[in-house]
Amino acid sequence: MQTTVSLWPLLGVAVIVAGFVLRFNPMLVVAAAALATSMAAGFPVEKILAEIGTGFVKTRNLPLIILLPLAVIGLLERHGLRERAHMWIARIRSATAGRLLIVYLLVRELTAAVGLTGLGGHPQMVRPLIAPMTEGAAETRYGKITDALRYRLRALAAATDNVGLFFGEDVFVAFGAIVLMVTFLHEEGIDVAPLHVAMWGIPTAICAFLIHGYRLYRLDKRLDRELGYQAPRTGDAAPGTAGRATELARQAASNARGEQA
Amino acid sequence: MILSITYLYWLVGIVLALVAGMVVLDKTHPKRFFAGTFWGLAALIFLVGDKLPPALVGAFVVAMAVIAGCGLVTGGKPKVLSAEARTQSAKRLGNKLFLPALTIPAVTVIGTLTAPYLKIDGVSLIDPKNVTLVAFGIGCIAAVIYACGLTRDTVGQSVRETRRLVDALSWAVLLPQMLGMLGLVFSDAGVGKAVAHLTTSYVNMDLRVVAVTVYCVGMALLTIVMGNGFAAFPVMTGGVGVPVLVGVFHADPAVMVAIGMFSGFCGSLVTPMAANYNIVPAALLELPDKNAVIKAQVPTALAILIANIALLNVLAFR
Numbered sequence: 036m037q038t039t040v041s042l043w044p045l046l047g048v049a050v051i052v053a054g055f056v057l058r059f060n061p062m063l064v065v066a067a068a069a070l071a072t073s074m075a076a077g078f079p080v081e082k083i084l085a086e087i088g089t090g091f092v093k094t095r096n097l098p099l100i101i102l103l104p105l106a107v108i109g110l111l112e113r114h115g116l117r118e119r120a121h122m123w124i125a126r127i128r129s130a131t132a133g134r135l136l137i138v139y140l141l142v143r144e145l146t147a148a149v150g151l152t153g154l155g156g157h158p159q160m161v162r163p164l165i166a167p168m169t170e171g172a173a174e175t176r177y178g179k180i181t182d183a184l185r186y187r188l189r190a191l192a193a194a195t196d197n198v199g200l201f202f203g204e205d206v207f208v209a210f211g212a213i214v215l216m217v218t219f220l221h222e223e224g225i226d227v228a229p230l231h232v233a234m235w236g237i238p239t240a241i242c243a244f245l246i247h248g249y250r251l252y253r254l255d256k257r258l259d260r261e262l263g264y265q266a267p268r269t270g271d272a273a274p275g276t277a278g279r280a281t282e283l284a285r286q287a288a289s290n291a292r293g294e295q296a
Numbered sequence: 297m298i299l300s301i302t303y304l305y306w307l308v309g310i311v312l313a314l315v316a317g318m319v320v321l322d323k324t325h326p327k328r329f330f331a332g333t334f335w336g337l338a339a340l341i342f343l344v345g346d347k348l349p350p351a352l353v354g355a356f357v358v359a360m361a362v363i364a365g366c367g368l369v370t371g372g373k374p375k376v377l378s379a380e381a382r383t384q385s386a387k388r389l390g391n392k393l394f395l396p397a398l399t400i401p402a403v404t405v406i407g408t409l410t411a412p413y414l415k416i417d418g419v420s421l422i423d424p425k426n427v428t429l430v431a432f433g434i435g436c437i438a439a440v441i442y443a444c445g446l447t448r449d450t451v452g453q454s455v456r457e458t459r460r461l462v463d464a465l466s467w468a469v470l471l472p473q474m475l476g477m478l479g480l481v482f483s484d485a486g487v488g489k490a491v492a493h494l495t496t497s498y499v500n501m502d503l504r505v506v507a508v509t510v511y512c513v514g515m516a517l518l519t520i521v522m523g524n525g526f527a528a529f530p531v532m533t534g535g536v537g538v539p540v541l542v543g544v545f546h547a548d549p550a551v552m553v554a555i556g557m558f559s560g561f562c563g564s565l566v567t568p569m570a571a572n573y574n575i576v577p578a579a580l581l582e583l584p585d586k587n588a589v590i591k592a593q594v595p596t597a598l599a600i601l602i603a604n605i606a607l608l609n610v611l612a613f614r
Contacts, residue, residue: 042493044485047478048521055568061575062467063365065474066358069481076485084354086481091357092345094476095305098469099429101576102308102462107396107439109457113377114447115386119393122386153404153432157577163397166581186583190592193577194565197589198596201561205554212526216553219530223538231550238611239558242603247596 047072104159116163121171130172132188133255136195137248139165143199144244148206155196166192177262184258191254195247202243208233298419301426304433309342315459322372330368334360335462338470361474364467371463375456389446396443400435407431468579472572475523482522491518492535501536504545505609511536512605515556516563516597523569525560532556547612555608562604565597566590 047068054064066087073083108116124130139155146154155161166189173180173188180188204210208229217229258264312335319325320332337356345353363369377385386393407422408431414421422430440454462469482488495514501507514536518528537556541547564570568590578586585591 041486042490044482044487045490047482047485048487048491051478051521051569060365060367060467061471061568061571062361062474065471065478066361066365069478070358072478072481072485072487081351084352084358085350086354086484087357087477088348088350088353088355090477090480091341091473092350092353093480094473095342095345096301096426096429097472097476097572099301099304099308100432101465101469101472101572101580102311102458103304103433103436104400104439105458105461106311106454107400107436107443109461110440110443110447110449110454111393111397113382113453113457114389114393114449115382115384116393116397118379118383119386119389119391123391123394150408151401151405153408153428153435154401157573157580159397159400161577162580164394186581186585186588187592189581189583190578190588193581193589194592194596196577197565197573197593201564202558202600205557205561212529212557215526215529216533216557219533220538220549220553223534225538225542225549227550227553232554235548235551235554235611236558238607239555239600239604242607243558243596243600246599246603250596 043075044072046075100156101158104156108158108163112163117167120164120167121174124168124171125175127172128175130168131176131255132169132173132191132258133251133253135169135172136165136191136251136254139192140195140199140244140247140251143196144203144240147200147203148240150204150207150210152200152204155200157193157196161192161196165196173258176264177258180262191251195251198243198247202240206233206236206240298416298421299430299434300423301429301433304430305342305345307433307437309339311455311458312336312339312342312462314455315339315462318456318459319372319463325370325372327368327370328372330363330366331370334363334369334467357474357477360467360470369466371466374460374463376460385447392446396439396446399439399442400432403435403438404428404432407434464582465576465579468571468576471575475569475571479522479524479527483527488518488522488527488531491521492531496535501540504613507536507540507545508608508612509605511541511552511556512559512601512608515559516601519560519563520567520569523564523567523571525557525564528560528563529553529557532560541612545613547608548614551612552608555604555611559601559604562597562601565593 050068050071051064054067069087070083073086078086124135143155169188169192170185173184205212213229213232216232217227220227316332316335316339319335320328322328325331337360341353341356408428411420411422411424411427411431440451444451444454495510499506499510501510511532514532515525515528518532519525522528533553533556537552541552542549564573568575568587574589575586578589
């Protein structure tokens with residue numbers, strides 16, 4: 036029974052794992068894995084190159100979503116898009132990094148669930164808007180933040196986009212994955228309605244929102260504790276870092292007024 | 297159809313060719329000829345990749361991987377305006393700055409929703425197989441025109457800004473495509489079958505809980521290896537899902553596949569193989585640690601995977 040399936044193609048997987056663990060350049064690792072896999076399958080050199088070439092041409096659609104928005108995002112950044120996102124969030128006094136990302140998670144997941152996956156994305160939404168707003172919210176609340184925290188917040192902004200997209204889009208009936216699942220089951224002699232598959236995705240979608248949302252809620256609590264934030268009391272001179280935060284907020288508010296004049 | 301995805305390939309090809317030209321002509325760029333060759337080959341593949349012999353394209357790809365692997369695709373010195381100038385401009389333009397950025401999703405959504413009705417003489421205006429991508433492309437072009445009008449800047453400047461960002465992203469731009477290619481090579485060589493064979497022959501699945509766990513964890517692990525839940529799905533569902541969960545334990549197939557696919561997505565959250573979601577954002581957000589996004593996602597992915605195992609145990613066997 037062991038001999039019916041060839042285990043040689045797993046050589047490519049071994050190359051990938053070793054390459055990523057040893058931190059070689061990913062482009063090189065992937066090319067080496069493709070070469071190793073096709074050699075293990077016993078293809079001649081020309082067929083190996085043809086296999087790689089055909090695959091690369093077939094997947095040209097993948098970098099489009101990264102490359103196409105760069106022109107407009109780059110141009111807007113030159114004219115202060117990220118700075119603007121920063122200023123805008125500083126005006127909303129109740130905004131915190133965690134709350135902002137929870138709202139984005141909800142919007143991203145709900146819009147993906149009705150098929151509007153184009154409303155988010157890393158090049159066009161996270162880099163120019165969501166990440167600077169998250170950093171801005173933290174700076175308004177805690178004053179200057181360390182680079183380590185800045186990178187952590189950016190990574191969480193990207194993570195939030197991914198979680199919202201992945202666990203929202205599978206609830207959408209016309210999503211490619213649902214078509215794939217229904218077609219596959221049909222070939223196996225089992226018929227299910229696409230609507231049923233979409234509906235049974237809802238419990239996991241809710242769990243994903245609760246789990247990731249709870250982590251973001253904890254983020255706020257942890258930052259408040261570590262960076263010593265106290266809610267400013269009314270009629271009382273707010274001490275310490277909170278004083279700095281309100282000072283920053285006041286500055287931001289006066290900036291906002293200034294530009295309207 | 298009138299607007300096919302091929303036009304977007306040509307557009308990207310032209311932009312990459314311009315980037316390659318600017319890199320080669322940039323005397324301050326440390327590795328201008330190597331980096332220029334890298335982007336030039338990429339441009340060629342986008343412009344005429346389907347007309348060239350596949351083996352030649354394969355040789356180009358290997359050459360690009362070697363150039364990138366030797367660390368020769370570095371960026372030049374970015375020319376950006378000072379922080380004060382940008383803040384001034386942000387104040388002057390105000391919230392209008394957001395509008396071109398929001399044009400992209402708006403046009404994508406409108407295009408996707410209206411595509412079935414956009415017909416000229418019975419011919420679809422937008423390629424029906426790639427509606428979202430083509431609508432997204434139109435959105436990006438519309439956004440550039442809008443942004444140029446708003447900022448009184450030129451299309452030439454937007455190409456220079458593209459070069460700045462492409463320089464910063466470096467080879468990460470093409471990593472998703474490399475991995476897509478590897479996924480095709482893997483499935484041709486039967487990697488999925490080998491993995492499914494290993495899991496099914498060495499785990500005893502007489503207990504329902506064990507079988508459910510094998511299916512969910514298997515989906516996640518195979519997705520980690522292949523970088524894509526879609527590639528893992530037929531292997532695990534054909535190997536464990538249908539014969540064991542449905543055949544032996546009478547699971548509801550709709551529940552099984554829905555939760556199974558989500559288990560695969562938990563794998564996508566923790567693998568560098570899903571470069572579009574994990575490695576490219578790290579490059580886009582200029583994070584020093586290329587795995588920072590994955591690290592931020594690990595706790596969420598693990599918790600959701602455990603939730604999936606519990607949900608499948610409860611919901612599929614009512």
